[in-house]
Amino acid sequence: MKNFSNLLKIGVLSFLIGGCCAGSGLVQRSMNENASPEIQNKIQIEKLRQITVAITEDTLGISFPTCTGIWVDKNLILTAAHCVEDKLLISYSIANEYNKDIVRTASVLKIDKKIDLALLTTYADGIDHPIAILSSDVISTGDQVHVLGHPVSYAWSYTKGYVAAIRPDVPGPGDMGKIEKILQVSAPIGLGNSGGGAFDSQGKLIGICSWISKMGPNLSFFIHRDVIEKFLKE
Numbered sequence: 001m002k003n004f005s006n007l008l009k010i011g012v013l014s015f016l017i018g019g020c021c022a023g024s025g026l027v028q029r030s031m032n033e034n035a036s037p038e039i040q041n042k043i044q045i046e047k048l049r050q051i052t053v054a055i056t057e058d059t060l061g062i063s064f065p066t067c068t069g070i071w072v073d074k075n076l077i078l079t080a081a082h083c084v085e086d087k088l089l090i091s092y093s094i095a096n097e098y099n100k101d102i103v104r105t106a107s108v109l110k111i112d113k114k115i116d117l118a119l120l121t122t123y124a125d126g127i128d129h130p131i132a133i134l135s136s137d138v139i140s141t142g143d144q145v146h147v148l149g150h151p152v153s154y155a156w157s158y159t160k161g162y163v164a165a166i167r168p169d170v171p172g173p174g175d176m177g178k179i180e181k182i183l184q185v186s187a188p189i190g191l192g193n194s195g196g197g198a199f200d201s202q203g204k205l206i207g208i209c210s211w212i213s214k215m216g217p218n219l220s221f222f223i224h225r226d227v228i229e230k231f232l233k234e
Contacts, residue, residue, distance in 0.1 A: 065150035068196030077120040079195030114177035135204035149196035161187030181224035183207040
């Protein structure tokens with residue numbers, strides 16, 4: 001969550017609940033079409049898990065997630081700008097290594113604080129992971145959304161909801177500017193989801209988690225796919 005990453009502690013420290021804030025081919029629909037919807041959903045969640053990384057910090061010798069990131073290429077991780085701030089090196093873990101306390105490092109390749117996006121580069125030697133694909137479909141209010149992240153350091157937690165609204169020219173909190181397009185999402189998220197992805201029912205990326213409002217329940221805001229696409233192309 002923006003401006004909250006230093007608040008999160010684990011183990012001997014208390015949790016502080018805050019706001020949100022995370023071939024090539026993500027989920028290239030290799031699911032068994034004959035499987036039940038429940039089985040298909042479980043297969044997709046596992047693929048999203050492999051796409052998602054935990055951006056971590058170390059406190060009292062314990063490494064824990066403070067933000068989320070998404071693989072967008074073999075050696076590139078997309079996350080929220082406020083997750084990296086002014087750091088030169090970023091620690092992260094992947095799903096299959098997290099419980100083994102294996103921590104890797106990445107450096108900031110590109111950052112745009114006005115739209116709350118950052119691109120990290122890392123030598124991902126030996127990591128075999130899928131890659132997120134941006135949705136090319138029209139995103140509409142009422143579309144189902146799948147979210148994977150690390151709320152309050154509960155690593156790789158899955159939630160789902162709906163696109164509540166698509167809002168143009170939204171001023172973001174803090175140092176953020178007016179963002180061309182934002183997804184308002186009803187999925188419950190919290191501190192640690194920042195930088196994580198919102199995925200459509202085909203497992204394609206439609207947004208990156210940026211902030212929430214505490215003025216009402218499940219008011220979560222994600223950087224829209226169109227803004228992400230421009231950021232990655234520049």
